[in-house]
Amino acid sequence: MSVIKNKYTTWPFFNEKKLLTIAGPCSAETEDQVYEIARKIAETGVKIFRAGVWKPRTRPGSFEGVGKEALPWIKKATRDFGLKSTVEVANRQHVLDALEAGIDILWIGARTTVNPFAVQEIAETIKGTDIPVLVKNPVNPDVDLWIGAIERLENAGITRIGAVHRGVSQFNKSVYRNRPEWEMAIELKKQRPDLLLICDPSHITGKRELVPLVSQIALDLMFDGLMIETHITPEEAWSDARQQITPETLKELLKELIVRDEFPHGIELSGFEDLRNTINDIDNQLIGLLSQRMNIVNDIARFKKEHNMSIFQENRWNQLLEEHLGYGASKGLNREFIRKIFNTIHSESIERQSSVLHNK
Numbered sequence: 001m002s003v004i005k006n007k008y009t010t011w012p013f014f015n016e017k018k019l020l021t022i023a024g025p026c027s028a029e030t031e032d033q034v035y036e037i038a039r040k041i042a043e044t045g046v047k048i049f050r051a052g053v054w055k056p057r058t059r060p061g062s063f064e065g066v067g068k069e070a071l072p073w074i075k076k077a078t079r080d081f082g083l084k085s086t087v088e089v090a091n092r093q094h095v096l097d098a099l100e101a102g103i104d105i106l107w108i109g110a111r112t113t114v115n116p117f118a119v120q121e122i123a124e125t126i127k128g129t130d131i132p133v134l135v136k137n138p139v140n141p142d143v144d145l146w147i148g149a150i151e152r153l154e155n156a157g158i159t160r161i162g163a164v165h166r167g168v169s170q171f172n173k174s175v176y177r178n179r180p181e182w183e184m185a186i187e188l189k190k191q192r193p194d195l196l197l198i199c200d201p202s203h204i205t206g207k208r209e210l211v212p213l214v215s216q217i218a219l220d221l222m223f224d225g226l227m228i229e230t231h232i233t234p235e236e237a238w239s240d241a242r243q244q245i246t247p248e249t250l251k252e253l254l255k256e257l258i259v260r261d262e263f264p265h266g267i268e269l270s271g272f273e274d275l276r277n278t279i280n281d282i283d284n285q286l287i288g289l290l291s292q293r294m295n296i297v298n299d300i301a302r303f304k305k306e307h308n309m310s311i312f313q314e315n316r317w318n319q320l321l322e323e324h325l326g327y328g329a330s331k332g333l334n335r336e337f338i339r340k341i342f343n344t345i346h347s348e349s350i351e352r353q354s355s356v357l358h359n360k
């Protein structure tokens, strides 16, 4: 509880629903665009305005941002409408320009978080300022790299740090632009419950229709807030036109979102506790069965050793997995879930057998 309280005092930008929202365009485009969006965003009750000024793009030739020229536009608009400002920085010069322009909060993008040299350079440049910094997860699902970037900033004396979850790159196409990989954010929350944790549904989804759903999932996972790309004319945006929403939609969304409590006060919990006790029993049975299975695997390994049989048996494994997928489906279990569980069991089985064969 004290950790949570701490967040509220360190980041005094939560609304009455205890939700911290950052909104603004993907990119600052013109002075008027920045001003109009800031005006509309202030009307939604959001307190922090974001805008990209230097845009890291995958392929050359896309719009790469207006550059430092946009910083005074952001400063003026946010001052006029009582907002705090945040921009993305990726190197020393960006930090110097943003600090000189009086930007209130910096954010480090996913493509920068992957690079410890760049993060270190940023950390050394902001040393002594104690400006708040938001750190997006790296583009690859590596929690240590994410925490490493945060520690570099902490080592430079930065005390107000927030983590922003924006999903990870994927090779195969899916409904998402960046796969959410929620486990990654959950692990970060487990290791660093003290940090503000924000979700960026715009970059996860890549499409505005899915922004409400992913925002709600994030809140159900106990995120503290959201960073949502917002534009007055999203279809005409110079970058990420598919994923931005209007300030009107943002206002509606913030009204509809449900912020849940881990344990709301004053509810009858006995029935709920019975359910949890049943889960405890089932988990114990699962562990008992896994242990029995692994003991059999040891026996199989000894047999294989004696008869020079290979550890991995492709036909047997493929057949087993197919059967499990079919049986699982008949019991209402998702095929991918069964595949993941049994792949994990199989890896452990292979590892055990190689220990037996190699006398480890």
Ligand SMILES: C=C(O[C@@H]1C=C(C(=O)O)C=C[C@H]1O)C(=O)O
Binding pocket: 297, 300, 311, 312, 313, 314, 316, 317, 320, 345, 346, 349, 350, 353
């Ligand atoms: C246990 C065996 O070894 C491996 C592990 C398997 C398993 O854990 O079910 C299945 C096939 C093999 O790849 C086996 O050959 O039966």
